[in-house]
Amino acid sequence: MSTETVILIGASGHSMVVIDALLKSGCPLERIHLLDQSPTKIGTDVLGLTVREQSAAIAVGKAFHVCIGDNAVRSGLFLQLAAKGLLPRTVIHPAASIAESASIGGGSLVTAQSVVAPAAKVGRGVIINHGAVVDHECEVGDFCHVAPGTTLGGNVKIGERVFLGAGVNVLPGVRIGEGAIVGAGAVVTKDVPASTTYAGVPARRIS
Numbered sequence: 001m002s003t004e005t006v007i008l009i010g011a012s013g014h015s016m017v018v019i020d021a022l023l024k025s026g027c028p029l030e031r032i033h034l035l036d037q038s039p040t041k042i043g044t045d046v047l048g049l050t051v052r053e054q055s056a057a058i059a060v061g062k063a064f065h066v067c068i069g070d071n072a073v074r075s076g077l078f079l080q081l082a083a084k085g086l087l088p089r090t091v092i093h094p095a096a097s098i099a100e101s102a103s104i105g106g107g108s109l110v111t112a113q114s115v116v117a118p119a120a121k122v123g124r125g126v127i128i129n130h131g132a133v134v135d136h137e138c139e140v141g142d143f144c145h146v147a148p149g150t151t152l153g154g155n156v157k158i159g160e161r162v163f164l165g166a167g168v169n170v171l172p173g174v175r176i177g178e179g180a181i182v183g184a185g186a187v188v189t190k191d192v193p194a195s196t197t198y199a200g201v202p203a204r205r206i207s
Helices: 013-024 071-083
Strands: 006-009 032-036 063-066 197-199
Touching: 006 013, 013 032, 063 071
Parallel strands: 006 032, 006 063
Antiparallel strands: none
């Protein structure tokens, strides 16, 4: 059972997923601090935790996890806190399947029923959401969000800050460039350039 204090940043619905994973992993509720900047959230209750002001209880050497789904916001806060000397806390739900040869970067979240297969590499601050599959030899760049039910075939390479919507299927060997967005339910059959948006079956560029 972990006895470290974990600072969670962002009292969003996503924070509930992180809190649940921490509790299921043996982290006591009293060791979890949930912080937010919004005056409307401070003092509210989230799964038994009272939301505190974000400036509170932040100190060098403490573990933190950013509970924000938006890639740009999450990456900005992550880098800011890491630069101040806080330590990114990786959170892995015990119902996730992680291969021994896979690697998970600091501050990432791997949720229940998701799979990270052999030789897969997941970067820093990544969200692998419920039921997602990151197959063998895939590479997922820093601060990506792989939404629920998404499947990456073998040897898929994804750049930083990519968002893959719910239920996306990416065929083996496909490359997706940095900052790209793929809409929910899309089937990606060929490479996606950086900073573009794709959707549909098969996926086509829409912006």
